[in-house]
Amino acid sequence: MIGLFHFRQGPEGRRVSSSGSALSFKGVVALAGQFPVLAGVDLELPRGETILLRGANGAGKTSLMRVCLGLLPVVSGQARVLGFDVNHQKVAIRKNAFLLGHQSGLYDDLTVVENLRFALKAARKPLDEIGRTMELLQLSGRLGDTRIGQLSAGQRKRVGLAVLVARQPELWLLDEPHASLDALSRQVLGQVINDAVTRGSTVVMASHEHDAALPRVDRIVFMAGGRVDHVEVIKEEASLPSTQPRVGSHDDPSIPLSPDIGESNTDTSSEAGGSGSAHVA
Amino acid sequence: MWRDAILVAGKDLRIELRSRVATNQIAPLGVLILVLFAFALGPDRPALQKASAGLFWVAILFSSVLAVQRAYAIESGDAAREYLRISGLDPAGIFVGKAAAIAIQLLGIEAVLGAGIAILYGAKGGAWLIVVVTSLLATVGLASVGTIYGVIAGGLRVKETLLPLLMLPVAAPVLLCGVEAWNATLGVHLNNALPWVRLLILFVIVYVALGIVAYGPLLEGT
Numbered sequence: 001m002i003g004l005f006h007f008r009q010g011p012e013g014r015r016v017s018s019s020g021s022a023l024s025f026k027g028v029v030a031l032a033g034q035f036p037v038l039a040g041v042d043l044e045l046p047r048g049e050t051i052l053l054r055g056a057n058g059a060g061k062t063s064l065m066r067v068c069l070g071l072l073p074v075v076s077g078q079a080r081v082l083g084f085d086v087n088h089q090k091v092a093i094r095k096n097a098f099l100l101g102h103q104s105g106l107y108d109d110l111t112v113v114e115n116l117r118f119a120l121k122a123a124r125k126p127l128d129e130i131g132r133t134m135e136l137l138q139l140s141g142r143l144g145d146t147r148i149g150q151l152s153a154g155q156r157k158r159v160g161l162a163v164l165v166a167r168q169p170e171l172w173l174l175d176e177p178h179a180s181l182d183a184l185s186r187q188v189l190g191q192v193i194n195d196a197v198t199r200g201s202t203v204v205m206a207s208h209e210h211d212a213a214l215p216r217v218d219r220i221v222f223m224a225g226g227r228v229d230h231v232e233v234i235k236e237e238a239s240l241p242s243t244q245p246r247v248g249s250h251d252d253p254s255i256p257l258s259p260d261i262g263e264s265n266t267d268t269s270s271e272a273g274g275s276g277s278a279h280v281a
Numbered sequence: 282m283w284r285d286a287i288l289v290a291g292k293d294l295r296i297e298l299r300s301r302v303a304t305n306q307i308a309p310l311g312v313l314i315l316v317l318f319a320f321a322l323g324p325d326r327p328a329l330q331k332a333s334a335g336l337f338w339v340a341i342l343f344s345s346v347l348a349v350q351r352a353y354a355i356e357s358g359d360a361a362r363e364y365l366r367i368s369g370l371d372p373a374g375i376f377v378g379k380a381a382a383i384a385i386q387l388l389g390i391e392a393v394l395g396a397g398i399a400i401l402y403g404a405k406g407g408a409w410l411i412v413v414v415t416s417l418l419a420t421v422g423l424a425s426v427g428t429i430y431g432v433i434a435g436g437l438r439v440k441e442t443l444l445p446l447l448m449l450p451v452a453a454p455v456l457l458c459g460v461e462a463w464n465a466t467l468g469v470h471l472n473n474a475l476p477w478v479r480l481l482i483l484f485v486i487v488y489v490a491l492g493i494v495a496y497g498p499l500l501e502g503t
Contacts, residue, residue, distance in 0.1 A: 069367050070501075071363060071366065071367070090501075091369075094366075094367045094368075094369055095369055098367065099367060101360065102360075103359045103360035103363075104359055104360075104364070105359055105360050105361045105363065105364020105365070105368075106359050106361070107292070107296060107355060107358075107359075107361060108358055108359070109295075109296040109299040109300050109355070110292070110295065110296065110299075114295070118288065118292050119364075119368065121288050122285070122288060122368040122369050122370045123368065123369040124369060147299070148359075156359075
């Protein structure tokens with residue numbers, strides 16, 4: 001797998017290997033105020049894959065992503081992202097991971113180009129990616145000089161996505177990335193996600209989408225009540241034997257898979273113990 | 282830190298140039314405060330002249346609260362504050378940048394209100410060097426205090442009402458030093474301005490240092 005053992009020295013200390021995992025959560029409890037939004041998450045996700053988070057509203061999908069960036073404190077357990085400790089190496093994580101959430105962190109009074117320049121300069125990334133990224137996300141031309149406050153929700157989302165694409169992080173965290181996007185933009189989103197994974201990035205995405213707009217997914221993490229319910233590994237070819245332990249089942253008819261996912265085989269089984277958490281090595 | 286500070290200050294000032302909140306709302310409010318004080322104190326010109334330094338700095342203090350609120354209001358839309366946390370910017374740079382942007386806006390407002398007390402109260406200039414140095418120091422002090430307490434209040438739901446309660450008591454020494462130093466130089470009384478300027482320097486050093494050290498934890502923790 002691309003970048004599996006590709007470690008770099010972080011400014012806050014040494015990156016600790018966790019078998020090349022993108023995410024390594026062990027008994028993670030995280031609070032939002034007094035409320036435990038993650039209630040003992042055990043999860044190990046490899047690098048270089050597209051991982052889909054599934055679950056009802058309030059299941060903990062968004063919180064899991066926020067914890068990854070140190071936006072919510074971990075009060076118990078151990079959480080490592082890209083080999084860095086979430087509580088103590090936030091700066092290193094944030095240099096290598098980025099989130100596109102329901103909101104995009106854009107400034108209404110700045111133009112599209114100005115927002116992109118600010119975000120890239122803040123991340124110390126070269127500005128020469130701006131033109132190509134804007135072209136890719138159909139933001140070039142007149143739109144580039146338009147203030148964010150004058151854009152539609154879908155256009156804003158595309159600008160937020162452009163920031164993410166231009167930053168080229170190792171870990172992409174996408175929270176409902178399809179919301180507000182039209183069919184063409186969804187196609188582009190799928191393409192940029194596939195490109196990112198091809199380059200070796202890991203994409204973790206929470207989505208309620210069930211249609212073909214979803215990109216190819218390698219793994220589905222089902223969440224409920226602030227815990228990982230089970231994990232499903234998607235195999236590309238029927239003949240390919242699974243190298244993953246059997247960890248869960250996809251027996252909930254209310255959660256259909258996307259056509260892309262449905263075309264591939266799934267390797268699943270019921271989780272033992274019923275502890276409400278699952279572990280995929 | 283300085284690179285990030287310039288980036289953040291540039292962003293905040295560019296947004297201010299577009300939205301014109303300081304020029305169209307905060308500065309006029311400061312002038313309005315001076316006018317209302319003039320109404321409240323009556324037509325007694327000598328009394329107004331005597332009180333001009335105090336009234337000027339009270340107006341600046343209230344204006345600074347609004348400038349700080351505006352500086353954090355631009356970070357509250359579209360979850361910008363959260364993205365600022367994950368942007369990769371050095372928190373000390375964010376502090377210096379935001380404080381610098383607020384200070385530059387306050388200096389502009391001070392110029393307007395300075396003209397205001399000259400016209401409305403008949404205040405006369407004194408030792409200009411002391412006046413300018415005092416103004417610069419007090420402005421940096423107010424901007425630093427405001428940026429520190431702004432980030433605390435900005436993370437809370439009651440930020441609009443909480444900020445003045447947090448900021449004004451801490452900024453009181455700036456008011457005191459500014460008024461006393463100006464009174465000395467404007468000839469209201471003959472006390473020496475230098476002790477007040479020294480006190481102001483100490484205040485500025487403490488709050489700038491505190492902001493540089495504490496801004497990151499405050500941004501993360503509130």
